Amino acid sequence: xxxxxxxxxxxxxxxxxxxxxxxxxxxxxxxxxxxxxxxxxxxxxxxxxxxxxxxxxxxxxxxxxxxxxxxxxxxxxxxxxxxxxxxxxxxxxxxxxxxxxxxxxxxxxxxxxxxxxxxxxxxxxxxxxxxxxxxxxxxxxxxxxxxxxxxxxxxxxxxxxx
Amino acid sequence: xxxxxxxxxxxxxxxxxxxxxxxxxxxxxxxxxxxxxxxxxxxxxxxxxxxxxxxxxxxxxxxxxxxxxxxxxxxxxxxxxxxxxxxxxxxxxxxxxxxxxxxxxxxxxxxxxxxxxxxxxxxxxxxxxxxxxxxxxxxxxxxxxxxxxxxxxxxxxxxxxxxxxxxxxxxxxxxxxxxxxxxxxxxxxxxxxxxxxxxxxxxxxxxxxxxxxxxxxxxxxxxxxxxxxxxxxxxxxxxxxxxxxxxxxxxxxxxxxxxxxxxxxxxxxxxxxxxxxxxxxxxxxxxxxxxxxxxxxxxxxxxxxxxxxxxxxxxxxxxxxxxxxxxxxxxxxxxxxxxxxxxxxxxxxxxxxxxxxxxxxxxxxxxxxxxxxxxxxxxxxxx
Numbered sequence: 001x002x003x004x005x006x007x008x009x010x011x012x013x014x015x016x017x018x019x020x021x022x023x024x025x026x027x028x029x030x031x032x033x034x035x036x037x038x039x040x041x042x043x044x045x046x047x048x049x050x051x052x053x054x055x056x057x058x059x060x061x062x063x064x065x066x067x068x069x070x071x072x073x074x075x076x077x078x079x080x081x082x083x084x085x086x087x088x089x090x091x092x093x094x095x096x097x098x099x100x101x102x103x104x105x106x107x108x109x110x111x112x113x114x115x116x117x118x119x120x121x122x123x124x125x126x127x128x129x130x131x132x133x134x135x136x137x138x139x140x141x142x143x144x145x146x147x148x149x150x151x152x153x154x155x156x157x158x159x160x161x162x
Numbered sequence: 163x164x165x166x167x168x169x170x171x172x173x174x175x176x177x178x179x180x181x182x183x184x185x186x187x188x189x190x191x192x193x194x195x196x197x198x199x200x201x202x203x204x205x206x207x208x209x210x211x212x213x214x215x216x217x218x219x220x221x222x223x224x225x226x227x228x229x230x231x232x233x234x235x236x237x238x239x240x241x242x243x244x245x246x247x248x249x250x251x252x253x254x255x256x257x258x259x260x261x262x263x264x265x266x267x268x269x270x271x272x273x274x275x276x277x278x279x280x281x282x283x284x285x286x287x288x289x290x291x292x293x294x295x296x297x298x299x300x301x302x303x304x305x306x307x308x309x310x311x312x313x314x315x316x317x318x319x320x321x322x323x324x325x326x327x328x329x330x331x332x333x334x335x336x337x338x339x340x341x342x343x344x345x346x347x348x349x350x351x352x353x354x355x356x357x358x359x360x361x362x363x364x365x366x367x368x369x370x371x372x373x374x375x376x377x378x379x380x381x382x383x384x385x386x387x388x389x390x391x392x393x394x395x396x397x398x399x400x401x402x403x404x405x406x407x408x409x410x411x412x413x414x415x416x417x418x419x420x421x422x423x424x425x426x427x428x429x430x431x432x433x434x435x436x437x438x439x440x441x442x443x444x445x446x447x448x449x450x451x452x453x454x455x456x457x458x459x460x461x462x463x464x465x466x467x468x469x470x471x472x473x474x475x476x477x478x479x480x481x482x483x484x485x486x487x488x489x490x491x492x493x494x495x496x497x498x499x500x501x502x503x504x505x506x507x508x509x510x511x512x513x514x515x516x517x518x519x520x521x522x523x524x525x526x527x528x529x530x531x532x533x534x535x536x537x538x539x540x541x542x543x544x545x
Contacts, residue, residue: 007454011527018531021461022454156201160184160194160504162284162332 004033005042012046051148053140061108063092063137064115066123068103069130078102081128090118101133112136172288176491177510183495184504191533193521194504196332198396198477202433203444206395209436210429218428224420226254226404227431233438234404242374244382250409253416254426254434258362258390258403260419262326263289265358265386265405268414269323270295276358277317277325279309280512281333281480283360286326298322303514306471307334307480308342311349324356327375330363333511333520334480335456335473340373347378357385362403363476365394365445368453370474376406383408393476394445395437400430452477455523455530462534463521466541477524480508484517486544494519500543501536 003023007014016034020027037043052061068085072078078096085105086094093106105123109115116134124132140148184190201207225231231248238244246252255261262285266276270293278286279300287297298317302309314325327346330337338346350357359375376385390403405415456479460472463481470481483493490507497503508518523530 003450003454006450018458018527021458024457024461157192157195157197157199158185159187159190159192160181160506161196162506162510 002033002037004030005037008034008043008046012048049144049146053148054150061110062112062115064107064109064119065135065137066105066107066119067101067133067135068105068123069132070102071128071130072102073128081126084126085123088118088122090114168291172291177507180491180494180507184498187498187502190498190502190504191525191529191536192504193523193525193530193533194506195522195524197398197524198393198448199524199526200396200448202395202397202400203437203441205440205444206397206433206437210400210433213429213432218432220428222425222428222431224416224425225249225252226426227428227435230254230431230435230438231404233435234406237438238374238406242377244374244377244387244406246406247409251406251412253405253412253419254431255390255403255405255419256401256423256426257392258360258388259285260423261388261403261405261415262286262358262360263292264415264418265388265407265411266290266293266295266324267418268411269356273321274323275319275321277314277322277355279313279325279327281307281331281508281515281518282326282511283328283332284511286328295323296321299512299514301512301514303512307331307336308338309346310342311345314346314349314355318353318355322353322355324358325350326358326360328360328362330367330372330473330475332363332476333478333506333508333515335476335478337367337370337372337475339370340378343373343375344378347375347381351380351384354384357381358388359385360388362388362390363393364389366449366452366477367475368449368456369472372475386411391434391437394448395434395441396444396448397430397433397437400433402426402430402434452523455525455527458527459521459523459530459534466534466538468537468541477522479521479523480518481521482518486541488544490516490519496544497537497540501540503533503536503540 004019007019016027016031020030070078070081073080082094082103085091090107090109091105092108095104096102097104107115107118119132119134184194231252234252235246235248238246266289272294274295275298276290276295277300278297279302290297300309300313300317305313357375361374364372374387376382376387386405386407388405391397456473459479460470463470467485468481468483470479473479486493490509494505494507506520508515508520
């Protein structure tokens, strides 16, 4: 992967100037490349990774991982039915996977009810869907490479050494 | 009680006092640290924990775990085409530091000279003296901090037994290309001067591939090669290094090692074996991160007027602070007191480095940027 992408994947707020200095390119050149990536869709968006457990506004969300079994359609395979599923705003991620079921769908909702309603009323009864298994998420330990634990600032190294 | 004369005169006291000042201060951003800011990669830590769970708590062979020596044999063969026998030519030591002490004690007779190009890591000279030898410092400050065959030639006499090379170099970040090393090797072979090659930063070489000294033509029988896990695998606290060299030298070193150290802690050796087996990817990741910081720091320091060349290895940068008119020590002390940024005065690494400071970029990007803005403010104040 290009170094610019590698840097931005770690820190979406890294400035063009800093990136330019880190990889010894001109800022204009870096800016142009980033724009190109954005245009091509290689960079889709920039967002913050939020640890929702620490936000105390009682609007907590529940999340479920749903295994979906599907009868593939002639000529279209899984793509068409996947599109019908992932187009729902409740669906935050949707993957086609190998193994005993076909789609792994991640759904988020305000509470248990909203999520189970979605499964019962929207997902299970959809044409070509053969069956579902819903797993509610109990605790998040790590997400997208980030460990969701508040790190202590304790400095373990001694402040000066040869 | 009277202290031994050799020990009495060791360690420049000014530096010690400065270090104490840093250690006694709170909320300092330190660019004075000689070790990685990364934690040892998890799979390596996990291997250490697992070995404890399995009850590996005994001594190992004096030379070190066979599994680790075999791993090193393969590692060096793949990487440099070097063929060291795991039974007779490899010794596991408590970091490279112990190895350097061992080799000097194993080789030196009273009055033997050891060439030490300066600036250099701080232990070579004092340890030579402890072994009864005489360190002869080669000032490289007028040659871009690089030792050359011409410089070495000036210091050669019958008493010179060995030279200590360290590249990539702490504190400058300088390294050498193969041709430069070949030229040095020729003169060492010609004058039968043993090469003590401390290559602990070898894996952190950025602009070109690292050349292991013993891989040069004819060099293997005339070189003792040192490396360790501290810097590249971020394992400083585990204290594991290794020495490879001619079997009679390794045997002599092992004699001292068995009486003084016995063996390296088994947990550390187990973890080190895992590092060789699975750590390559982690090393590459850390290296890329250091490389970016190196580029950023070189550009920024130069734009602040603190002239420095782009280092080629390790995680140090060695800017000149001559434009401020301050001595290395005064600059470092003032920067610490006024802006709470710690660096190491160049003079800690040799008197010829007056006018320089060592900055370590083994610190997060966030810290480095904050430190740079404090240095900028400091420079504006004193100018």
